[in-house]
Amino acid sequence: MGNTPTNTPAPAPTPTPKTNRIGLQVVDYRGGKTTLCAGCGHNAISERIIDAMYEMGVQPERVAKLSGIGCSSKSPAYFMNRAHSFNSVHGRMPSIATGAMLANKNLIALGVSGDGDTVSIGAGQFIHLMRRNLPMIYVIEDNGCYGLTKGQFSATADLGSTLKSGVVNDLPPVDTCSLAIQLGATFVGRSFSGDKRQLHTMLKAAIAHRGTVMLDVVSPCVTFNDHEGSTKSYKYMQAHEEPLNEVSFVPSFEEINVDYDPGTTFEVTMHDGSSLRLRKLEQDYDPTDKIQAVRRLMESHEKGEVLTGVFYINAKAPSFIDMLNVTDEPLATLPESVTRPSREVLAKCMDELR
Amino acid sequence: MSTSDVVPQELSGHVGQKRVGVINDMSIQVATVNGSGSQSSNTVLLRSIFQMGVPISGKNLFPSNIAGLPTWYTIRANKDGYIARKKEIDLLIAMNAETAQEDVKSLAAGASVLYDEPLALDKVRDDLIFYAVPYDKLVAAACSEAKLRKLIKNMIYVGVAAQLLGIDFAEVEKAIRKQFLTKVKAATLNLAAAKAGFDYSAANLKKRDPFYIQRMDKTKGKIIVDGNSAAALGCVFAGCTVVTWYPITPSSSLVETMIDYMKEYRVGPDGKATFAIVQAEDELAAIGMVIGAAWAGARSMTATAGPGISLMAEFTGLAYYVEIPAVIWNIQRVGPSTGLPTRTAQGDVLSTAFLSHGDTRHIMLFPDSVSECFTMAQDAFDLAERFQTPVFVMSDLDLGMNNWMSDPFPYPDKPIDRGKVLSKADLEKAGSFARYKDVDGDGVGYRTLPGTDHPAAAYFARGSGHNEKAQYSERPDDFERNMERLNKKFETARSFVPRPEVTGGGKAKIGILAYGTSHWAIIESRDQLSKEHKVETDYLRVLAYPFTREVHDFIERHDRVYVVEQNRDGQMASLLKLDIKPELTPRLRSICHIHGLPIDARSVTDELMMMEGK
Ligand SMILES: Cc1ncc(C[n+]2csc(CCOP(=O)(O)OP(=O)(O)O)c2C)c(N)n1
Ligand code: SF4
Numbered sequence: 002m003g004n005t006p007t008n009t010p011a012p013a014p015t016p017t018p019k020t021n022r023i024g025l026q027v028v029d030y031r032g033g034k035t036t037l038c039a040g041c042g043h044n045a046i047s048e049r050i051i052d053a054m055y056e057m058g059v060q061p062e063r064v065a066k067l068s069g070i071g072c073s074s075k076s077p078a079y080f081m082n083r084a085h086s087f088n089s090v091h092g093r094m095p096s097i098a099t100g101a102m103l104a105n106k107n108l109i110a111l112g113v114s115g116d117g118d119t120v121s122i123g124a125g126q127f128i129h130l131m132r133r134n135l136p137m138i139y140v141i142e143d144n145g146c147y148g149l150t151k152g153q154f155s156a157t158a159d160l161g162s163t164l165k166s167g168v169v170n171d172l173p174p175v176d177t178c179s180l181a182i183q184l185g186a187t188f189v190g191r192s193f194s195g196d197k198r199q200l201h202t203m204l205k206a207a208i209a210h211r212g213t214v215m216l217d218v219v220s221p222c223v224t225f226n227d228h229e230g231s232t233k234s235y236k237y238m239q240a241h242e243e244p245l246n247e248v249s250f251v252p253s254f255e256e257i258n259v260d261y262d263p264g265t266t267f268e269v270t271m272h273d274g275s276s277l278r279l280r281k282l283e284q285d286y287d288p289t290d291k292i293q294a295v296r297r298l299m300e301s302h303e304k305g306e307v308l309t310g311v312f313y314i315n316a317k318a319p320s321f322i323d324m325l326n327v328t329d330e331p332l333a334t335l336p337e338s339v340t341r342p343s344r345e346v347l348a349k350c351m352d353e354l355r
Numbered sequence: 356m357s358t359s360d361v362v363p364q365e366l367s368g369h370v371g372q373k374r375v376g377v378i379n380d381m382s383i384q385v386a387t388v389n390g391s392g393s394q395s396s397n398t399v400l401l402r403s404i405f406q407m408g409v410p411i412s413g414k415n416l417f418p419s420n421i422a423g424l425p426t427w428y429t430i431r432a433n434k435d436g437y438i439a440r441k442k443e444i445d446l447l448i449a450m451n452a453e454t455a456q457e458d459v460k461s462l463a464a465g466a467s468v469l470y471d472e473p474l475a476l477d478k479v480r481d482d483l484i485f486y487a488v489p490y491d492k493l494v495a496a497a498c499s500e501a502k503l504r505k506l507i508k509n510m511i512y513v514g515v516a517a518q519l520l521g522i523d524f525a526e527v528e529k530a531i532r533k534q535f536l537t538k539v540k541a542a543t544l545n546l547a548a549a550k551a552g553f554d555y556s557a558a559n560l561k562k563r564d565p566f567y568i569q570r571m572d573k574t575k576g577k578i579i580v581d582g583n584s585a586a587a588l589g590c591v592f593a594g595c596t597v598v599t600w601y602p603i604t605p606s607s608s609l610v611e612t613m614i615d616y617m618k619e620y621r622v623g624p625d626g627k628a629t630f631a632i633v634q635a636e637d638e639l640a641a642i643g644m645v646i647g648a649a650w651a652g653a654r655s656m657t658a659t660a661g662p663g664i665s666l667m668a669e670f671t672g673l674a675y676y677v678e679i680p681a682v683i684w685n686i687q688r689v690g691p692s693t694g695l696p697t698r699t700a701q702g703d704v705l706s707t708a709f710l711s712h713g714d715t716r717h718i719m720l721f722p723d724s725v726s727e728c729f730t731m732a733q734d735a736f737d738l739a740e741r742f743q744t745p746v747f748v749m750s751d752l753d754l755g756m757n758n759w760m761s762d763p764f765p766y767p768d769k770p771i772d773r774g775k776v777l778s779k780a781d782l783e784k785a786g787s788f789a790r791y792k793d794v795d796g797d798g799v800g801y802r803t804l805p806g807t808d809h810p811a812a813a814y815f816a817r818g819s820g821h822n823e824k825a826q827y828s829e830r831p832d833d834f835e836r837n838m839e840r841l842n843k844k845f846e847t848a849r850s851f852v853p854r855p856e857v858t859g860g861g862k863a864k865i866g867i868l869a870y871g872t873s874h875w876a877i878i879e880s881r882d883q884l885s886k887e888h889k890v891e892t893d894y895l896r897v898l899a900y901p902f903t904r905e906v907h908d909f910i911e912r913h914d915r916v917y918v919v920e921q922n923r924d925g926q927m928a929s930l931l932k933l934d935i936k937p938e939l940t941p942r943l944r945s946i947c948h949i950h951g952l953p954i955d956a957r958s959v960t961d962e963l964m965m966m967e968g969k
């Protein structure tokens with residue numbers, strides 16, 4: 002995104018393009034040109050997704066991009082063109098994602114939603130998605146407002162924050178992270194579109210997780226909610242972001258050669274053998290303890306901080322798809338020989354009804 | 356035949372003696388209390404008659420309540436195979452103290468009543484035939500455990516009725532054993548109760564009514580099943596792989612039965628399921644999952660009723676425009692939200708045909724029988740995948756939840772049609788594809804499934820305006836072209852949907868047009884019209900929307916076409932009027948029934964004759 006160079010630099014000797022472990026270049030992960038406002042946090046998140054997918058060497062064709070409606074939900078058009086995408090209806094992406102994963106459990110589902118899409122109209126489906134622990138990455142591009150309908154408050158807007166017009170929000174916000182933790186999501190964190198390193202690392206770890214990853218990413222709306230009085234502005238975030246831990250990640254295909262001190266770092270071995278390391282910035286914080294996580298989130302909210310990092314993780318819980326015990330081959334492509342019982346079976350059923 | 360035609364005294368008494376009177380033509384109504392276990396007794400009585408070789412139907416008229424409110428079960432036995440609801444009741448089995456008086460008052464003169472002695476119903480009227488049975492005494496003698504008596508009390512009336520009607524006790528016993536299969540103790544207890552009733556009747560009741568069941572051979576090889584179970588079985592054999600649903604009467608049993616069948620017959624040798632069934636949080640999610648799964652390539656479906664259909668409106672429109680298959684069973688019931696949730700209707704025809712916003716039209720199938728519930732399951736999936744669009748199967752409570760007799764279902768004779776899906780190999784050959792391009796001239800594009808391992812496989816599915824390549828577009832010409840193609844697709848579907856069934860000599864001036872369960876009243880009514888009024892009719896049964904050419908031809912060939920349906924506003928007639936030549940619309944006349952009970956032949960006959968001015 003952003004600046005196009007004004008003059009072309011002198012042609013340098015073409016180096017062999019950089020490729021990832023499956024031989025693809027970053028361009029293979031790019032999408033269409035964004036139509037979102039310049040400077041919109043959502044664009045930065047798209048960039049981080051591209052980098053994370055590239056670095057993790059994910060086959061783009063295996064990815065299913067899913068979204069509801071909103072500026073945020075448009076963004077799947079701006080990354081990974083080689084992945085199928087479904088821009089569905091407002092607030093109902095979780096059900097589309099669930100269906101897609103039922104049909105083909107080998108897909109890597111990446112959902113992108115907005116705070117309005119998730120917490121207002123979509124609260125019902127969001128809740129049930131979290132409960133099911135469906136294997137998918139669910140990113141909320143959280144700007145505290147409805148960007149696409151021109152800036153009305155959403156349900157994540159903080160109490161007392163104001164619209165550009167000066168209207169004050171007089172209802173408390175929904176905290177998507179504590180909600181997700183309570184309901185059963187197994188990887189829950191918050192980041193900021195402007196925190197390149199943290200978001201990038203969390204996304205890579207998310208790709209390695211099997212279960213619902215819920216990432217609430219504060220993503221300022223430069224057009225409607227980046228003013229003084231907004232608590233989702235770049236400025237506010239720079240002043241109030243409070244990392245709970247320092248996130249680092251070693252994917253399974255890289256050699257783990259960095260030592261860590263178990264006294265100061267919490268290590269989680271992910272589903273695929275990768276290693277997620279959370280360097281404790283606070284003594285005693287245990288990211289496998291739900292109660293502590295929710296308490297800490299509520300405390301930081303009281304203090305007016307925006308806590309970021311990985312709050313909760315459970316790398317061992319069975320996912321919804323695991324529990325269904327379906328065939329290894331995707332249901333979508335099972336042949337008739339498997340999906341249609343025999344003549345004998347029908348004859349038996351008929352006999353039972355005589 | 357009206358019961359008062361027969362003078363009871365002329366009849367001889369007991370089974371085994373010469374029988375005169377009304378043979379194999381009657382309707383029996385059992386009035387009980389919801390949740391009292393009468394369902395098993397009624398099924399046993401129904402089966403006993405069926406095993407005697409007499410065509411039957413059983414209709415449960417139940418309240419929206421789990422226990423305590425009145426419920427009625429009607430069995431119709433008819434040698435000619437008329438199994439629509441009959442308006443008149445010939446034998447009332449009155450077990451519910453609360454409704455007994457009213458039940459008795461509503462009978463036509465000459466009907467008979469089997470009642471619990473303490474109810475003293477014989478005091479209510481003197482133009483009926485009464486049989487009093489001391490149920491409590493009989494059940495006490497038949498069952499030593501006081502706790503269990505309540506459970507088997509109802510089986511006593513089965514025995515009494517069987518004896519009175521001349522049904523062999525061996526058939527009752529067989530039906531009881533089938534009903535309780537592995538539950539040996541329950542079978543023994545119920546058998547004792549039925550026998551107590553049978554013996555009591557033989558010893559104490561003098562036959563005074565004219566109705567008899569005599570052995571015939573019209574049910575040989577036939578099955579008894581409800582429409583929802585038939586549909587479930589149809590879907591299992593149609594290769595359905597994903598089912599998502601939210602419980603609602605009268606559709607729940609479709610999925611519940613399907614769960615049982617799937618667990619039994621769709622689990623591989625490795626113990627892994629070739630299906631996924633998910634109870635969703637509501638109908639919005641249920642249809643969303645169906646669409647998500649179908650987008651990713653599954654044969655997916657849901658089952659619901661009117662309120663659920665309303666909630667599915669937005670997503671249905673999305674599926675129509677994104678062009679994603681979906682099979683939706685609409686087991687229609689009466690009314691809004693709660694309405695009369697346990698009563699039947701054909702009230703969702705219009706709302707389903709155009710469900711959603713913008714210009715949308717949907718394929719609908721109208722099964723009339725359990726056997727069509729089975730066969731149309733595959734039709735629905737094949738059409739949905741062939742035309743990449745939602746397909747609604749419009750059953751109703753009468754069909755879905757009641758027991759119907761049928762020939763056994765034929766094993767599917769056509770392979771499963773997955774429609775136009777491009778594989779990796781196809782893409783390697785073609786190089787690229789345009790999702791919404793009308794390559795074949797039938798309005799249907801080619802699709803790819805997520806996960807297809809080819810760099811050109813992906814497309815962007817979106818409801819918003821798009822061009823042939825599925826790229827975002829707000830260009831008027833792109834939008835218009837797409838709308839025209841969608842229309843063409845619907846027109847193509849006309850010649851792919853099941854054709855109507857046309858009966859009659861083709862010479863009659865009067866046509867009758869009906870669909871779904873109204874069929875059973877129509878076949879009987881046409882015979883009444885012919886025999887009683889010398890009015891000949893042709894009959895067309897609509898099986899699908901969009902209407903095929905035969906439907907237009909039929910209307911053109913007749914001066915007057917009576918469109919018979921179970922709703923208030925003549926919804927099918929309205930839909931027809933949108934489709935036929937304007938000059939033909941005055942030919943359509945509506946006969947509508949909307950009282951929650953399945954339509955009966957007599958009402959159709961009477962109304963048609965009235966409208967004919969005769
Ligand atoms: C059923 C329905 N109601 C309302 C809308 C209008 N609408 C479109 S986007 C949107 C809000 C989007 O907010 P959010 O999810 O936060 O996304 P953002 O644009 O802020 O990224 C609304 C209300 C709609 N598309 N569909
Ligand atoms: S309106 Fe706001 S949310 Fe939408 S693109 Fe512009 S900056 Fe982003």
Ligand SMILES: [Mg+2]
Pocket residue numbers: 071115116117142143144145146147148155
């Ligand atoms: Mg928003």
